[in-house]
Amino acid sequence: MKLDEVDRKIVSQLQIDGRTTLETLGKITGYTNMGVRKRVNNLLESESIRISALMNLKRFNFFLAVVLIETDGPETLQRLLKRFENCPRVVYIFTTIGGFNMIALVVAEDKETLESISMEKCSLRSEKGIRRSEFYPVMDVNYSPFMPIRRYLAHKDLSVPPCRVNCKPCARYKFERCVGCPATKYYKGHL
Amino acid sequence: MKLDEVDRKIVSQLQIDGRTTLETLGKITGYTNMGVRKRVNNLLESESIRISALMNLKRFNFFLAVVLIETDGPETLQRLLKRFENCPRVVYIFTTIGGFNMIALVVAEDKETLESISMEKCSLRSEKGIRRSEFYPVMDVNYSPFMPIRRYLAHKDLSVPPCRVNCKPCARYKFERCVGCPATKYYKGHL
DNA sequence: ATATTATGTTTAAAAAATAAACTCGTGAAA
DNA sequence: TTTCACGAGTTTATTTTTTAAACATAATAT
Structure with a gap:
């Protein structure tokens, strides 16, 4: 898989703002919004890129x-x-x-x-x-x-952590020195 | 900064698909699209999250x-x-x-x-x-x-790399064993 | 008590995304 | 050479989304 100059511009812009509209991407590349749409869809459907929230x-x-x-x-x-x-x-x-x-x-x-x-x-x-x-x-x-x-793994609804190590018996968790696993019900933090 | 349950759902969904519409985010959270819009805008404007293309x-x-x-x-x-x-x-x-x-x-x-x-x-x-x-x-x-x-740093238009180490005198570059710096004109790769 | 602020909703208008049909160049097969 | 299929963009008309503004409401501050 190789990106040409147009893809490159699209990806660069989407790195800066992943919600950039097709119109704007069109202007950047000199394409119509439909032209650029097919590029973006290809990139996404071929899993060449993913647009995702970072924290x-x-x-x-x-x-x-x-x-x-x-x-x-x-x-x-x-x-x-x-x-x-x-x-x-x-x-x-x-x-x-x-x-x-x-x-x-x-x-x-x-x-x-x-x-x-x-x-x-x-x-x-x-x-x-x-x-x-x-x-x-x-x-x-x-x-x-x-x-x-x-973040999607921090759903706070399991009773046993994904790693299978229960927090409850842990001294650090008991004495409030650890907030526990964010995937479990008994999580005490803010992830 | 702390996220409540609604923000959490929004961020989780935006991690899976950063271009999810406000309508969909509204359905996920039980808000109207305008309600969720204010949340998303807050998250973005406060720089709590960024939505970005990953490769x-x-x-x-x-x-x-x-x-x-x-x-x-x-x-x-x-x-x-x-x-x-x-x-x-x-x-x-x-x-x-x-x-x-x-x-x-x-x-x-x-x-x-x-x-x-x-x-x-x-x-x-x-x-x-x-x-x-x-x-x-x-x-x-x-x-x-x-x-x-x-990717936005791989603009291929400089004559000297950002690190200031020119590729041209380098033996590896000369003998095609290195594609050179993606920020410069003489780059030979496909980044 | 009375502003003020943070949060959410409603509405109507503007902007963006979409589907489908169309164009045009390229390359492979007949 | 001709024909056909294909990939890549465009156009157009329609549907969806986004947006701005005015309005609620609850919590917080003065």
Whole structure:
């Protein structure tokens, strides 16, 4: 898949404002609104692009961290991927080659909760079969504070978190040092 | 800033489809289209959210890498941030605390070019004052292949790249092992 | 008590999106 | 060469959406 100059202009504009009208996109490209419509529809239907809401981390005072993980083999890696597939705190999970074979970006509503997902049973690092891991709290997201936080996973209606680690028995949750999982009923935060 | 249940539904839907009409959002929330319109406008004007086009890495066969950097102090860090501010290959740069103080996500059109931004003078790692760095090619972006590649920076009209490192004298560029900088005229790739 | 502000609704007008039929150039097959 | 199908844009008429403005109403501040 390759984009020509017209697609490029369309995508650039849609990155700045994903709700730009077809009329405006037409003017930018020198096409009619119907011409540009077919381009945009193609891009969307072929899944070349997606137009999506990003959240401003600064506005919401969200905290990010990068987690580096080395597993003892591919089974552990797969287990981790499966387990955190629907975790609303996971922004990205990359599998990599090199010293670490998994790198994740995770989000929390406050520092205390970030600490929970650094150490507790609900943490990526808690999985059996992890040889080594490092945890880097993010101080600044430079250039642009907008991130694709998976809000639709924070539906607050489950009784067991997607990762299957119940918050209730956790001391941090009990003593109000962690807001719990945003996908469950007993969530206490504002994600 | 806090989102209530209505905002939450709006943002969730806009994450799935950023061009969802106000009518549809109204139905989802039980509001009129004008009611929901004010919510959406507030979210956008307060910069709580942004609606933006993301690119499908798989469709375009893009390659990602995570770069970990430890600098000798804050000056080097600031210099790096400044230098790569408008680099179209940078997806994210985080400043972190811990063993590494900078973590970046970079993108390339092919493996050869990825290698360039791992080692060449245009690489994040080439900056003076870097004590230590690691480079992790991403094998898989799990769950969702959509990423906010900064396409508007790939305008292909500069004569000197934003990072100020000219591609022309570079052997990799000369021997077609690197497509060069997407912000410049002599770019040979398809970003 | 009395403004004031934040939120939502209604209405009518303007703008945008859509479906369908049409045009034109290109490239493959007869 | 001719013909036909196809992709990419345009035009037009119609339907949907968006928008602005005036109006409600409840909560908050003075």
